[in-house]
Amino acid sequence: MNTATNPVTVLGLGQMGHALAAAFLRAGHPTTVWNRTLAKADDLVAQGATLAATPADATGLVVICVSDHHAVRSVLDALGDAGRAVVNLTSVTPTHAREFATKVNQRGAYLDGGILAVPDAVGTADAALVLSGPRAVYDEHEATLATLGAGLHVGDDPGLSATHEQAGLLLMWSMLNGFLNGAAILGASGVPAAASVPFAKMMIDSVADWLPRYADQIDRGTYPADDGTIDTHLVSMANVVEESEALGVPTELSGLIKALAERASAAGHGGSGYPALVEQFGKS
Numbered sequence: 001m002n003t004a005t006n007p008v009t010v011l012g013l014g015q016m017g018h019a020l021a022a023a024f025l026r027a028g029h030p031t032t033v034w035n036r037t038l039a040k041a042d043d044l045v046a047q048g049a050t051l052a053a054t055p056a057d058a059t060g061l062v063v064i065c066v067s068d069h070h071a072v073r074s075v076l077d078a079l080g081d082a083g084r085a086v087v088n089l090t091s092v093t094p095t096h097a098r099e100f101a102t103k104v105n106q107r108g109a110y111l112d113g114g115i116l117a118v119p120d121a122v123g124t125a126d127a128a129l130v131l132s133g134p135r136a137v138y139d140e141h142e143a144t145l146a147t148l149g150a151g152l153h154v155g156d157d158p159g160l161s162a163t164h165e166q167a168g169l170l171l172m173w174s175m176l177n178g179f180l181n182g183a184a185i186l187g188a189s190g191v192p193a194a195a196s197v198p199f200a201k202m203m204i205d206s207v208a209d210w211l212p213r214y215a216d217q218i219d220r221g222t223y224p225a226d227d228g229t230i231d232t233h234l235v236s237m238a239n240v241v242e243e244s245e246a247l248g249v250p251t252e253l254s255g256l257i258k259a260l261a262e263r264a265s266a267a268g269h270g271g272s273g274y275p276a277l278v279e280q281f282g283k284s
């Protein structure tokens with residue numbers, strides 16, 4: 001079946017919504033677009049999209065991508081209850097996702113999702129969607145949604161994609177903040193950030209390799225010190241804080257990292273492996 005003939009509607013044409021609509025158009029889907037500020041649709045209409053005067057004019061699979069849950073709620077209200085399949089790709093909380101699913105499911109079908117990509121990557125191999133909601137609905141629309149990026153269905157509960165998205169965003173922000181804090185230390189030492197990139201990429205690759213083993217330890221609640229203890233890490237953490245203070249680089253992040261490890265050590269995990277720190281984030 002040529003799924004590129006499936007009609008789609010994109011509601012919300014900000015940076016991301018515009019990229020979603022453009023990817024559908026490139027793939028040949030009959031694409032309807034709507035945005036609160038209609039002028040943002042002009043170039044898409046010039047490329048062949050149909051402009052909807054209101055969300056109620058949507059046809060086919062409806063993709064919503066707006067700024068927040070307030071905007072999603074208002075778009076869903078304007079969409080009406082014509083029994084459509086709706087995929088919300090706006091970042092919302094799991095609670096909001098479940099609220100929207102309850103509303104849409106009275107007549108139609110609802111999937112909630114997060115976009116793991118920047119707008120320029122949408123429609124390329126570098127984009128992925130994490131989606132949740134009824135498996136049968138996902139299966140029905142999987143090929144159409146694959147136009148935007150690789151799909152990963154994480155469960156029937158519509159709130160689960162937002163939970164996964166939040167965990168992923170925490171990981172992304174933590175990595176980026178570590179990189180930026182490191183860049184500040186390097187900069188204060190006269191080293192450009194660009195010089196750190198090869199080493200930084202090696203570190204990220206190494207950490208990525210550790211994740212399956214660490215996740216297994218977290219799920220089992222056992223933290224063998226098979227690759228260095230928390231107390232060993234603490235020595236290096238103290239070095240980073242000491243050097244930051246000497247360079248005049250703020251220590252909020254490095255100090256927090258050290259404080260968490262100190263708390264884990266004081267709780268009896270000084271000789272445990274690094275994943276024991278998960279208990280400092282509330283998992284016992």
Ligand code: NAP
Pocket residue numbers: 012013014015016017035036037040065066067068070071074075089090091092115116117118119
């Ligand atoms: P954006 O450029 O700020 O666009 C926001 C969109 O929401 C605009 O179309 C805006 O319409 C619309 N909007 C705001 N309030 C509205 C309301 N009350 N009713 C109807 N429409 C309303 O944001 P974005 O970057 O596209 O982000 C959209 C979503 O994608 C967010 O959840 C974001 O987390 C997610 N996302 C973005 C990226 C990224 O790199 N940009 C990456 C991954 C995920 P107007 O044009 O009329 O203001």
